[in-house]
Amino acid sequence: MKRLAAALSIAAAALLARGLAAAVAPAEVEFTSLPEGASVIVDGNLRGITPLKTFDIRPDAPHHLRFAMKDHEPKDEFFSVGAGSRTVLHAELQPVKGLLLVTTEPAGAEVSLDGYSLGETPRLITTLNAKDEHRMILRKPGYQERKLLVRFNGRDPVVQHVNLVLDSGVVSITSDPSGAEVMLNGIPRGVTPATVAGIPKGRMSVTLKKDGYKTETRELAVNAGDSQNLFVTMKEIPGTLRLTSVPDGARFYVDDEAQGKGPVTVTSVRPGERRVRAELEGFGTIEKILNVGRGETLAEEFRMENVLGTLEVRTSPPGATVFVDGRHCGVSRSDDPKAETSDVIVVQGLEAGEHTLIVKRSGYAEAVKHPTVENKKTTALKVVLRRVFKPNVRIVTATGSIEGVLVSSDATNVFVEYPMGITQSISRDVIRTMELIEEEEEVR
DSSP: OHHHHHHHHHHHHHHHHHHHHHHTOOEEEEEEEESSOOEEEETTEEEEESSEEEEEEOSSSOEEEEEEOTTBOOEEEEEOOOTTOEEEEEEEOOBOEEEEEEEEESSOOEEEETTEEEEESSEEEEEEETTSOEEEEEEOTTBOOEEEEEOOBTTBOEEEEEEOOBOEEEEEEEEESSOOEEEETTEEEEESSEEEEEEESEEEEEEEEOTTBOOEEEEEEEOTTOEEEEEEEOOBOOEEEEEEEESSOOEEEETTEEEEESSEEEEEEOSEEEEEEEEOTTBOOEEEEEEEOTTOEEEEEEEOOBOSEEEEEEEESSOOEEEETTEEEEEOOOSSTTOSSOOOEEEEEEOSEEOOEEEEOTTBOOEEEOOEEOTTOEEEEEEEOOBOOOOOEEEEETTEEEEEEEEEEOSSEEEEEOSTTOEEEEETTTEEEEEEOOOOOOOO
C-alpha cells in the first residue's frame, strides 16, 4: 500500500507540472500595419517594426498595444492571448491631418490646393496630410493671382492671411458698325458699344466678330487702374458670284468690268447691288441687278435668247461631216451603233435667208442643200446620203490588181468589196502589195 501511494503521488506531481508548464507557454503574435513600417509598442516597450512576428507575449492579463508611425495618427488597443495560441493584430494608420485657415482681404477668393478647388475665403481646411507640402493658389476676379506653399508642423494649426493686390482695368470698346460681339481672351463680354471692367493686369486679346464682316483682333496691355478706349473699324467680307449661261460661252460684265467667258466665278465682289451683264453673239444681251450679301456666294444662271436663226441637221447614215456656208460644223454621230440616223447637230447664230449646207461621208455622194433660216426660229433638216462605190484600197496579187473598198481583215484574209455590193476574200498568201488610196479632202 505504501508503494502504491508513493506512485500515485509521483504521477500527480508530474501532471501538475505539465499543467503549469502549459499555462505559462508563450503565444505567437503577428503585428501588421498599412502602411508598413509602424512601431509596435506593447505595454510601453518597443517590440519592433511592422511586419513583426514575436513569440514572447505571455498569456497573462490584457496587454496595451500601440501602433505608432511618423506623420500618422497612432492607434491604441488592448489584447489578450491564450497560452500557445497564434494571433494576428492589424492596424490601418491614417495620416495626420493639418489644420489650415485661409483668409483674404477682400474675402471671396477661390482657394485651390494641389489643383483642387476647395471653396472661397475665409476657409478652414482639415483634409490635408500634414506630412506633405501643398501648393495653394488664390484667385479673385480683378486681383492678382497669388501662389503659396503650405507646410505643417504636425497638428499645429496654420493660418494664412493674404492681402490681394488689385489687378484690373477698364476698357471701353466701340466699333463701326456697332453690334459686334466682343470677346476678351476668348471669353464673351457683350456687344459693341461695351464697357468691360475688372480686366486683369497684363496683355489681353480683344476679338470682335460680326456676321458679314472680317474678324478683328487687337492686343492691349492693361495695368491696374487703367481706363482705355478702343475703336475698331470692321471690314466687310466680300461676296462671290458664280455666273453661268445657257448656252455656255457668254461674256460676263460686273459693273461694266469684264470677267471673261462663262461659266465664271467672280471673287472679292463688293457687297450690295451689282449690275451684271451677259453677252453672246447671236443672242440678246441680258442685264440683271444682283444683291450680293456680305460673305455670300450667289449663283445666277442667264438663259440667253437666240435672236438669230438655228439649223438642226440629222444625217442618214451617221458619221457625216457637216459644213454650213463653208464652215465646218461637226460630224454627225449617234450613241446607238445600229442607228440609221444621227443625233442632231445644232448650228446656231445663222442670219435670216438661204444658206448652203454640204454633207460629206466617205463612200457616199456629197449632198448639197440650200435651207432657208428665219430669225428666232429653228429649221430642221434630215439629209439622206446616197451610197457610191469609191475604192480606198489597192491590192496587187500574182494574177493582177484589185481596187475596192476595204471591209475588214484578219490574220489570213483580207475582205474587200468589189464590185459594189459584193464582198470577196483574198488570202494574204497571194497578196504581194496592199496600199490605201487616200481620199482627197476638199478644203472649204
